[in-house]
Amino acid sequence: MTIPRYSIPILTIVLLFAGYFLRFAFTQPTTSVEFGETGKAKLVCIVDGVKCKGTANYFTNMFNGVEGISSIETIATEHIATFTYDPTKINREQIRKIIEQPILLRDGSSRQFFSCVKMK
């Protein structure tokens, strides 16, 4: 069966768009950590600075020992961090403060690494 030439670019564009939306089918995270608490409230943050496994691990470790956080899941390429937490122990603004705290560098100076662009 003969087909027109324009079918190639059209098919290509259609499949690329399909690929773009198919990303929702892959929900595996970059990191996923449970902290052993039971709070179930959910907070999704777009975090500037979470961009690979290394930064996602560092980000998650900042919440080690923080009371009220049950789990953190990150998707680095989307810059998304999803928290489950106990609102009676910690609130959204306190979580934002921890995210945006300055981080002490080896040379003694400190710098803010992460910023919370959006909270949902």
Place this chain on the structure above:
Amino acid sequence: MKTRVLRYSMLTVVLGLTTYLALGFGKRSFEAYCPFGGMESLWGLFREGQFSCATGPLNLSMLVAVIILALIAKKAFCGWVCPIGFLSELIGRLGLKIIPRNTKLNPKLNDRLKLIRYVGLILALYFTYRTGELILRGYDPFYIIFSGFGHGTLGLVTIIVFTITIIGSFLIPMFFCRYLCPLGATIDPFSRLGLIKIARDEELCIDCGDCQAACPHDIAPHEMIYVRHRDCTNCLECIDACPEKDCLTLKVKL
């Protein structure tokens, strides 16, 4: 309209969008859209159920889309989308303009050299899976160019590899795609099965060879009835070059 005008327009848009992302304007990094990132993420997903390094869902979904596209229209991704294929083609054409010559390699040597891309694919995946790092960043022109020799490149090693790639592309059309690209190697088996292919009408063909001369991958449509070659990108340059109307057409054929 010549198909090339349409194809180059599409490639220019993709190149522009990639540059836009590389300059930090987009929501994601330019790397997030690379289908090969999907390959690099497979082991981490299999072992830990998590994406490794800087790979993510979009890399994987793009890989799936490119494979489905290859099963339908061969390496159309390479001919119509990939910015590195586009830059390689432009550099190759510039090389031919500056030093007009016959770029045809001995077919046997050409085929043997193409095996390097499979070795590259195996090595890239082996070291990525072993270290959990995107080891290819130091050698991959896509990353080197759009990150501006950024984090993960290897100084002098990267400079040497990149220079060889540029000089190679200048001397041999589609040098990187033919011999080095691990994504091209990944798509190969699917492209071989691709449904939509160039078909030649033997009755109309005058055996002038213009189709092969126009093909960026040095495929010889005039020696075939259907172009099943795994390297065919359905760029349609051969159809544009053929002097005989309707001699070369696009057909759906198993």
